[in-house]
Amino acid sequence: MAVAAGLALAAGLAAVAMAHDEAPGPKLVHSEAGTNAWNAGKAPADWYAEIQRYHGHVGPWNVLGWRIGQAALREMKSEWGKHELEVVCYVPPQTPFTCLVDGLSVGTGNSQGRLDLRMAEVLTWEQSFVAVRRKDGKGGVLEFRPTAGYLGSIMGQPVEKLEALCQECAKMPEGKLFTMARVGK
DSSP states (O other): OHHHHHHHHHHHHHHHHHHHHHSSSOOOOOOOOSSSGGGOOOOOSOHHHHHHHHHSSOOHHHHHHHHHHHHHHHHTTOOTTSOOEEEEEEEOSSTTTTHHHHHHHHHHSOOTTTTSEEEEEOSSGGGOEEEEEETTOTTOEEEEEEOHHHHHHHTTOOGGGHHHHHHHHHHSOHHHHEEEEEEOO
8 A cells, every 4th residue: 555655656746747847937947967067076985984074974864865876876877976867855854864865965966956856845754755767757757765674773773873773774785775666667
């Protein structure tokens, strides 16, 4: 039931996004995709240090975002910093959940300032997910849902356990961290 509801939600989001793109009036102008002077950034050599620099500390939600970002690039056949993807992160509007957004930024090279990484609100952490689509429309929408088991294991942990939780997330098989489902073509 939850999978069907999630797929229906993702399909609805894709329809809303396409309808918005075709609506009359001013449009959101996203960063240009591809290899060009505006996309000269390089993927960080040390992703862990980059999360720490960018976010101020490293926690399991950041690392989960980085892992999802890396999977999104692979599955959507893109590269870090090419800005070929639009990423929407659905999380409750409070920490530590919003930390996922910064991990996604480090993982993909996308940013909120370039309008290719956005945050949307859900009511509970159990509803958290990430939707990704290519700007050229190829490949439909890819939905990443953190597994309930993994999210439950990182909730309410003391600060002293963060380092171990981060290392565990970095090494854990993707299937234990999140599921992937493609909606549309």
